[in-house]
Amino acid sequence: MGAVSQSAEINEAYLRAQFQRCSDFVLRSFTLRDETRLMLVYLDGMIRSESVEDNFLKPLLFDGLPQGIDRISSLVEMFRREWLPLTSIKTEDSLDGLVTCVLQGCLGILVDGEASALVAQVQGYEKRGIEEPQKESTLRGSKEGFVEHLRTNTSLIRRRIVHPQLKMESYTVGKYTQTEVVLSYMQGIADEQVLSVVRDKLDKIDTDGVIDSAYIEEWLENNSFSIFPQVQNTERPDVVVASLLEGKVALIANGTPSVLILPITLWSGLQSADDYFERFVFVLLIRTIRYIMTFISFALPAIYVALSTFHPEMIPSYLMISIATARESSPFPTVVEVFLMMFIFDGLQEAGVHLPNQLGPVVSIIGALVIGQAAVEAGIISTPIIIVISLTGVATYTIPRYSATLPFRLIRYLLLFVTGMLGFVGFAFGIIFLLIHLVMLESFGTPYLSPVAPFDGKRIKDILIRYPFALKSGRNKKGMGR
Amino acid sequence: MIRFLLRTSVLMLLAGAASGCTDFIEPNQLAFVMGTAVDHADDGEIEVSHQIVIPTQKSGPFGGSGDSDSFVVMSAKGKNVFEAIHKVQKKMTRRLMPSHRQLIAISEQYFQKDDVSTLFDKLNRDPANNLRDITVLVKGDLAKNFLLLDHPMEHLSSIATGKEMEINGMNRFSTRQFIIDSLSEGTRPLVPVLQIEQVKVRSKETGPIAALSGFAALNKKLKIAGFLNDAEGAGAVWMSGKGTFHAITLPWKNGKDTLSFRLTHLRRRIDSADDHDPQRIVLTVMAQAYLLENTTSLDLSETHYMLEVQKYMNDKIREDLQLTMDKVQEWGSDVFGIGEYLHRSSPYWWKSQKDDWDHKFKALDVTVRSNVQLRSVGASGTSFN
Known part of the structure; x- marks a missing residue:
């Protein structure tokens, strides 16, 4: 269907057909004092009705079309003269366009005998207020987070x-x-x-x-x-x-x-907004810890397996004997044990995300007591593995962005798999494959590992140190691109 | 190509996993050897004993329980080291893991009757050994008996001795060092000597404890040239450049009072005498001294007393060390590495001398000098009496 018709009946029929069985669709027609027939179309709940009443209906119904210096014959003209007290208003000539606008929450105004409609932006639906972001909270800095609107x-x-x-x-x-x-x-x-x-x-x-x-x-x-x-x-x-x-x-x-x-780049996933809000010397410490923890988050289970079952001579003697003592009664091979614990840990985590809030403590208790304590006391799981897996789990969440933790959680399993078979040789294989993949990866033309690989001496400063702002040499005009 | 490689490697990994093709050994399939003893046996055989930790105790072998069953000693005889170890392995339910060994004890008897150098092919050239363990000589008893001993603090006698050596600044007596010394032409090994003593450790209990009782100087054939007692041994260690710190107590001139010093930053330097005569060697020992105990009436905050004490200390040290030096020289065992110095400073002369160095070392004229700086007299000032 094409343009807005002069006939109100045709327009109404078309709109009603389009919005058939839409209970929230409202089409209201009324007649002004000077016999002008108006038709308002909108979706209930999507517009600010007070605004429509105050700025549009009341003046028109009580005063009719304003009769000023010369007689105004159409609403469109009134709009052109900017006599409607609404901030955003436009004309719409096609009926399909009108439908789209109505769907977006605008108020459509049609006048009998005029071949165009007015569309007023009076959207007023319920929306969430601005709150502190839950996923990326910082200690200092803005507490505002994006909303859905x-x-x-x-x-x-x-x-x-x-x-x-x-x-x-x-x-x-x-x-x-x-x-x-x-x-x-x-x-x-x-x-x-x-x-x-x-x-x-x-x-x-x-x-x-x-x-x-x-x-x-x-x-x-x-x-x-x-x-x-x-x-x-x-x-x-x-x-x-x-x-x-x-x-x-x-x-x-x-x-x-x-x-x-x-x-x-890989590094932007490892940087937190807080890094730029705190004193830079402290940030140096925090970032060092974060990078080490990131390494731990994907490599520690594999390193533990490699060291304790393939190369026990690499562990200091006393530590090795402590580990051997703790593992004395374990029925499973270390790899299987580590895999089981990682599996259970990720399972608990997944359960924690989906649990209704009231049930949260239940999972904590089951996780901590049943799996942590009981399994160790029963001699099924050895204590060093609990330590390794919990440290790994904690280390994962030193990475400030949730979506940046996910690849590391995946790599953890892959590395464990190859290491469980080949020891440090397998570990080296895994790391090499990972690095090959990372240097080949690009994000919109930016190498994923830049500025480390390819090396860029100027910008690499920001990776670990975050120089004081006053010392930072100029803005990097080309962005993160090459 | 990359895709092909990737697929192949993934397939190979999967094949490995599916067939259970791994070679890991769980820690509870290992027997950790903490000490090894080598003894002489009849019929040209040797007896090798392993001190093995039992990790089953809940509290761990290093803490708590106080029971003496935190280790076992397994021994077997064989024609060479491997045969003996193999026989030990046959009696074990777990694979022997010698990489964490703290110590190798060799009995005096073995040194006298057998050729020690044959041990090191298996005990040390084998890559499964870490060479960081210490080689010690057990005097007057079987080395195996040393391993069988308990230690009141550490449970395992081998660990106890290792810690004892380390805490007393003697950490350059590893097997690695022993091998280097025994293979080089201008140095002879200096081996720590352990003796088993009866010590009253608790009011009702007197037990045998292995204690460091000096050093043995070996000759070229790794036979014992002579034993140095504790004080002489410490001096020899200092002069051979292997010491890190040392404590001495000197009688003051009146013969009644004493002065004790702690010596740190131990160093030594070997020089030829002024005319570069390789036959005349000057060995200078250097250190920093800290006064720890002073029963004399000297007030060392006075500079002239301090200088006097420093001079006296240096004289005394020089005398003592010279005596030790003369003693060792008589045995013809160059534990100080003077030959190595001469090898470098007069290579042509050395070429003619290196055969039968043990004998020629005896004829060398070695003078000891002492250059010890008294760095601190402490805060005690004058003594009360």
Whole structure:
């Protein structure tokens, strides 16, 4: 169906047909004092009704069309003269466009005898307030987190970068969800090449719906089979702002509080916003600990197995005898034992995520008492393995971003497998394969391990040390790109 | 190509896993050998004994329980080391794991009757050994009996001796060092000597304890050239450059009072005498001294007393060390490595001398000098009396 008809009946029939069996659809027609017939269409719950009543209905119903210097014959003209006290209003000539606007929560106004409709942006649906981000909390720094509402999110960024070079390009993705996605970047700082790649990929997304920004993430990635994420997600506006200023690009999708940042490197997953808020000497310590813990998080179980069952001569004598004493009554081989514990640990973790809040303590008790204590006392699992697995588990969560922990949790199993068969030879094999994969991986043209490989002496400073801001040498104009 | 390699390696790994093709050994399939003893046996055989930790005790072998059954000693005789060890292994339910060995004890008898150098092919050239263990000589008893001993603190006598050596600054007597010394032409090994003594450890209990009782100087054929007692041994260790710290007590001039010093930063230097005559050697020992006990009435915060004490101390040290030096020289066992020094400083001269160095070492003129700095007299000032 094409343009808005002059006849109110035809328009009404079309709209009613489109919104058949939609209980939330409201079509209300009434007549003004001067016999003008108006028709309001909207979806119940999506508009701010007070605003419509105060700014639109009351003036029109009580005063009729304003009769000022000369007689106004149409609502469109009234709109053109800006006499309607609404901030965002436009005309819409096609009925399909009108339907889309109504679906997005606009108020559609049709007048009998006029071949165009007015669309007023009076969206007013319930939304969550701005809260502290749960996944990435910091000790210092902003407590604001993104919410599900797109414009709230863009405003959170805009409020922090008060500069017209901050661009927000809008795209619509998803056949049914019609999700608005905003591509945000700093013009002049962001890499044009990355931008054009992202624009291209956004246009090519062919999907029924975007439930979360994760759906977009998968479409953007070059290497879908890698275990490493090539796009970062965050709920923190300050992280997005910092990334934008570094020349990265952000994607904000409607309906999800996680904003995508790209391109990323392995290191950006290991850096926390707090690193930039605390004194740099302390950050040096914290980052060193974090990197060591990251290594522990994927390598410790394998190293333990390799040392204790393949190369016991490498462990200091007294420690080895302590381990041997603890393992004296264990019925399983060390590899199997470690695998069992890792399996149980991940199982507990998965259960913890899905548990209703009230049941949380139950899993803790079962996990700590039954598996931790009882298994050791029964002699099924040996104590050093409990220590190794719990240390590994704790180490995983020194990585500040949840999605960055996932590849390491996976590598842990793979390394354990090869090490369980070949000892340190297998461990070396595993690490070499991992490194080969990492140096080959790219995130939108940025090598995943840069600036370590390929080596960039200037930018490598930020990997471990985080120099004081005053000493940092200039902004890196090309962003994280090569 | 990469894809092919990847697939192949994954397949190979899976094949390995599926067939159970791994070679790991669980710690509870291992018998940790903490000490090994070598004794002479009749008919040209040797007896090898292993001191093996029993890890089954709940409290661990190093803590708590106080029982003496935290180890077993297994021994067997054989024509060579491997045969003996193999016989020990046959009696064991677990694989012997010698990599954590703390000590190798060899009896005096074995040194006298057999050729020690034949031991080291298996005991040390074998890559399963770590060479960080200490080689000691057990005097007056079988080495096996030393392993059978209990130690009131450490349970295992081999661990006890290892710690004893380490805590007293003698950590350069590893088997590695022993082999280096025995193979080099200009040095002879200096081996710590253990003797089993009866010590009253508790009011009702008197037990045998192995204690360090000096050092043995070996000759080229690894036969015992002579024994040095504890004090002489410490001096010899210092002069051979293997010591790290040392404590001495000197009688003061009046013969009644004493002064005790702790010597740290022990070093020594070997020089030829002024005319570069290789026959005349000057060995200078250097150290920093800290006064620890002073029963004399000297107030060492006065500089001139301090200098006097320093001079006296150096004289005394020089006298003592010279005596030790003369004694060792008489045995013809160059434990100080003077030959190595001469090898480097006068290589041509050395070529003509190195055969039968033991004999020629006796004729060498070695002068000991002492250069010990008194660094601190402590905060005690003058003594009360």
